[in-house]
Amino acid sequence: MDIDTEAAGPERAGTVEWTVVESAIGPLLLAATGRGLVQVGFHADPARRERMLDRLAGQLGAEPVECASGRLAEAVRRLDRYFAGERDALDLPLDWTLTTGFHRQVLRELATGVPYGTVVGYGELARRVGQPGAAQAVGAAMGANPLPLVVPCHRVVESDGGLGGFGGGLETKRQLLALEGVLPAPLF
Secondary structure, three states: OEOOOOOOOOOOOOOEEEEEEOOOOOOEEEEEEOOEEEEEEOOOOHHHHHHHHHHHHHHHOOOEEEOOOOOOHHHHHHHHHHHOOOOOOOOOEEOOOOOOHHHHHHHHHHHHHOOOOOOEEHHHHHHHOOOOOOHHHHHHHHHOOOOOOOOOHHHEEOOOOOOOOOOOOHHHHHHHHHHOOOOOOOOO
16 A cells, blocks of 8 residues: 555645446445545445535545546556455555544554455554554544555454454455455355
8 A cells, every 4th residue: 555645634726536336345436636545435325425425525625526537547447456356456545634643543554564365453453553452442443444445444353353343334344354365255
């Protein structure tokens, strides 16, 4: 992941482009600024997509426009490769505007320190960012992750082996972990 793409504040000078792509886990909303991918949204049916875009407009201070320049073409190609099983397919430029502070610190560690096909516990991730007692706060950071899948919060599990939560739903988390070889694929 290109974690060096920084954002000092909301995107105001440029545009936010979006598209919806079909994937093995359902429709995904992708949004990008000139800095990089800024949001990934699960289950992007038309009603949910509109809510996500309204919220994104408020957060970034720019009205999202449907993909006009091809800014998202590489992200779409890489998602296709990811769902085909390619390990490093999601190494994309990221815009971290929608996350700050502790959440950004945790998500950056997740992006760089938990590779494809591995998992980490909430407590271990808290320890890695220097806050060993902050497992619940790590869970909150996962829930607020604006870039799920690309910043792989599906790879964060409970210390007892449970899946934990997931904004895209536990079945989606199971599917992603099975794709990466962490869990066995369902029999039916």
